[in-house]
Amino acid sequence: MEHLVNFVCGKTQLSSSSIKNTIKLLNEDCTIPFISRYRKEATGNLDEVEIGLIVKFKEEFEALEKRKASILKALEEQDVLTEKLKQSIEDAEDLTTLEDLYLPYKKKRKTKAETARKNGLEPLAKIIMSQNANDIESIAYKYVKGDLSSTEDALEGARHIIAEWINERTDIRNVLRQQLERFAQISTKVVKAKETEEKAQKFRDYFDWSESLGRIPSHRLLAILRAESEGFIRVKIEIDDNKALERIDRKIIRSNNACADQLELAISDAYKRLLFPSLSKEALNAAKEKADDAAISVFAKNLRQLLLGSPIGEKRVLAIDPGFRTGCKVVCLDENGNLKHNETIYPHAPKNDWSGALKKLASLTEAHKIEAIAIGNGTASRETETLVRKIQFKNDVQVFVVSEAGASIYSASKIARDEFPNYDVTVRGAVSIGRRLQDPLAELVKIDAKSIGVGQYQHDVDQTKLQKQLGVVVENCVNAVGVNINTASVSLLSYVSGIGPKLAENIVNHRTENGAFSSRNSIKKVPRLGGKAFEQSAAFLRIKEAKNPLDDSSVHPESYPIVEKMAKDEGISIKELIGNKSRLQNIDLKKYYTETVGLPTLQDIVKELEKPGLDIREEAKVFTFNQNIKTINDLHEGQLLPGIVNNITNFGCFVDIGIKESGLIHVSNLSDSFVKDVNEHVHLHQQIIVKVLDVDVSRKRIQLKLHK
Template sequence: MELIETISHETHVKPDFIKAILQLHAEGCTIPFMTRYRKEKIGLSNEFVVKQIISRHEELKMLSKKQKEVLQKLTDAGELSEGLKKYIQTATNEYELEELEQSFQPRAKGPQITLTRTALKPLIEIILKQENITVPLEALASNYVNEPSGLVSPDKVIEGLRKILAEELLRTPSLRTDIKNIYWSEALFQCSKTTEKDISSKFSEFDHFAKPAKDITPHQFLTIQTGVRQKQLKFTVTADDQTVLERLFARRISTQEPTIRFLLENVYSELYHEPFKNNLDAYVVKKLWRRAESVTIDSAAHTLQSTLALPAFGPQPVWTALYLPGDKKCLLATLDAQGQVTSHQDLSLAETDKPKSLEILSGLLLANRPALVIMAKRDHIREAWEAFKNLFKEINQSVPLIIAETSLPEICAKTKDAEKEFANEQLRFIVSLGRFVRDPLSEIIKADVLSLPLNPHQRIINKDALRKELDLVIETAVNKLGIDINHAPLSLLQHVSGLDPKAAQAIIDHRTQNGPFRNRTELLGVKGLTPKHFFLAGGFLIIPDSENLLDRTLIHPEHYDLVNAMAGKLGKTLSELFAQPESFRELPIKEFEGPETSLESLRLIIGEFRAPAKDPRADYEVLEPDPTIKSLDDLKPKMVLRGRVINLASFGAFVDIGVEQLALLHKSALSESRDAPPPPTIKLGRVLNFEVLEVDKDKKRIQVGFPVFKRREPPPDDKKNDQRETTDDPPTLKLPPTLKLRWTG
């Protein structure tokens, strides 16, 4: 129970909820299952809070085990004081206990030292209390001369006092804490290059670098560590010993009696140099590592979360093309509504080959008309885009044609499964690009999560801890969707709550041999799947064309009877409720609330009638390049253009506004002022209006901000006519609304 109270204090989650989370976890329930279907037990905790609670509980169990080991070790050695016992029992992590073990020195043993220790115990207590000491040390020591104890003179008393005082102070936990805190605040982190030769430009700022260790940012620290691994940089951690000791004396010595003060200063100084100082540099580096790893893991997780939430174009047929400027042709692949490749061929964009190209294009349109054509962003892409657009005009066809960034599809195209599907590297790439635009999440999770460019320092931090956090992000994102069990691939199914690769493959094998699933209960007949698999995964797997309308939603099968009872109370059929979800306003919802169904759970169930298996991702906005903006030469300050947010960084965001170079939206542009409304939320994939602020043609840099809103004074005769003038958005292509399924392949 003490562990639960500790976690409750740290997380501000009620102990009963924590206890329920740990109990459900022990029973094998997954985090997505808990957060969606057990809200009545765990409260409103989200996936990351639940993960934090489970992880912290494991850490505290390991800590508790370590505490018992150290306590027993010191007890057996006869070294356990009340102060040490309290320090060990209140330690918050294993690092503190490891440092204690490393710096701890056992007391000297033997009959003579034992007699000396006993004889000097009262004097030790007086010195440590530092209260009302008015006589010099030698005079005080003369009162403890004791020949049987070996204390034959005041000098011998002082000599014994120094040794035993050092032993006692070494067992004072607060001294250990004081020294570490002072050293941390005084430590200087210095870095320089390892050779006289030039080093990489990314490390150049760290040659002759010096900064207080506490002020080193995680980015700086990990950049230096990268340089150290590449043998281009070296670093040291130092502190001015005299400054550290002066601060230590000021904190721990209160007596004004000169000889007593001199004694204490000497003992503290000796302890500082041995054993504490040996571990202090390592302590600072460890602390910097822990802080940097924590920040980097959080940053990578946030980036992955944003990436998996990218808008999806949806299950519609698309074409995808890669322009090869040397040959003036495109490698073109056509994908059907399920994302399967129906054809691939070269399409010439040369003027001399136009008749043949128009013939090929007309045939492809008849066979598989796309809702969108996607061109990979490469060199000379604007001339290719114009040529392709003109081919469509020649045959009087209008198909939206966009240019897409390619960094993530390039990674996804290098997986083993992609190589098995297509041997040709360029074909793999454009197929991955098309699938990425259709459904970024489903394409991204095919790649090893550690291969994704989520943070510049992810390669040098603890990979196990990073993967664990990123796996939860993927699991959370996947299970917020309704996964179509009849079309989802192995890469997606294996991330569904309660399923592993073996269970996911069993589902695929069953549907291959027996055809599509007609209802959720057929999952119970899959060889290799247990009732536990069905229990944990059943609610997240949807069947969009099932006769049982509830199988099309994220309502768990265990709640079907409850839903039917709610329908009966309203005197409606399920079909009528899906058609008229407003009928639930008449439901006395409190009657259905109970220990197994909280009000929040009931609201989630009712929400599925309003929007069955609603995709939480934003709708994909098709954004074609502005025909008048082809390069940097066409950009002018104060221009307002539509752009898509491509990447997020600590200093702002990068935006694609239709030219080869990405534009920088600096974080300073996100601040609010009295003359402008709050800036829009910046999310990956979002399309917004951007104003060109600066164009540096020499450095090929573009800086953008948001269009300025200037308040206009109302006319004198109409004080109510107070409005803001803005630049109208340029026209964008509006696609007809389409039925958006959760995932179809």
């Protein structure tokens, strides 16, 4: 434990006691949401991000220790493990250092150095390395025998052995790493045979490009690597070879004789054949990993904003999945998202039944007491929105345009088929659009996060790392909002702290067979839901209209006795205490301290009792695009337009202005001052006003500026 705590301490600014206690909780199978919310005293009030860092470095440490054990075992089997080498391996603090130490002992494929050793040339290589011999040609002549027909053959073989020694020296590898880190350039050239291909044109900025590898933005590196993988460009990593060779020479050559000449040749060979190919690839991989992390971070921030998007709540919704030739699929949902009706209308070309569509939408709205209309933002969205806004509704009906991203993925998924086995994909897609308006979080958790389309180059980054990070985001969002156990789907429940897919299924099956849960205690009756799962999950599961009002709050059941004592001391019931701000604020919290419960937890309890079950999300707001802008041809420089942020990247954000093409607000056009983080200026689905700076109709590119 001590080594692990010290390792994490060295990687973070967190206190050792916070790290130690957090690791202890993690080892007891506690989840990040549970620890950050209900174990603040133990962690020193760490938030979910800080706990996530501890998890990350804990895993890094464990992977390092596992690799150390594997290498030590291999070295013992080779009978080459000295005390000094063992100590160096045990002291290694990263995988790069560890692999450098192991490199000389690694089993290699047949190499030039190995062939030279078989030809008996290692003693000659040692003589050259000693740099004491002057007539090296005469000495080399003694080794001319067998496969070696000349002194040059002997010297070349010896140089191959020396080149391998140089390649295996950690100090020399680190010298070259420093050169690459500081001075490496990434350059690209177009593959001439592919230059005119249509698919290549989106990468034409990189047909002849050069930039510092250390400073290249993540999105540009990922774009370059995608262009290379698709065969449109060739990528090279370059540094000043002469400078690099000079640095290596100074490490090795200390004489001015014939041995030095041989060493220069060996150093050049080691550099070109072994060191540079290996370490330039390592540098590119490190840059790619950095770019992956940046892209994943952007995706995670976007996903969080999307999942915590504004819900309209428990209202009856009519949802439309727009289309031209195949018509617009219309569904009516009750306040719980249950499908009540579906049919297709054909207001657009080729049928153009505008009148019939108007009447049908008006009658469905009236018949199902619809309170809001959700229109998908894909094909025919603007035309359908225009149609809907022509209807004279008898009651107040709000109209929203909803992102369709990922709806088609959901509609064809097993989850959708299980939910709606008797309906086709078009009905399922329309239902998903309507439910997104009611509760974006509950609906979007059913879709693979990568398919939601709010990242950059999500298919090019490390997929394991991406999946893991997005899973953490979804889990944190679900637990931050809380889940109604009596209405939640298996997908939503599976992200609740301590639950997982199997227990989520058991909960839904138990609910189906036995009816709604009446209390948090009754959750314990679910098969295989033991004490640990209950501890981790109970406070994130809400039960509406429960006998105990705390069951519909984020107060953990383990803290119910504290609330009961507070109410008793105030001479009122728990129900009377809840929402009674003046009473709550006057409570002396020190009276309720225990060995495990201190001020942070008690403050959270009081805050929750003031507004129990309060949804942390904002309310959904109606938005209207400029009705005069139908296509990119309607845009001109200087226009001010309403828009909705629909994607955020490191280089700016994309804005939906109501046409097929989204416009880009480059990072330089977000503010007059330096922008460190795009998310500090805009957030996903934010309604903003933009100014049109430039319109390139041929390339379908729109440049915008954020209008303050």
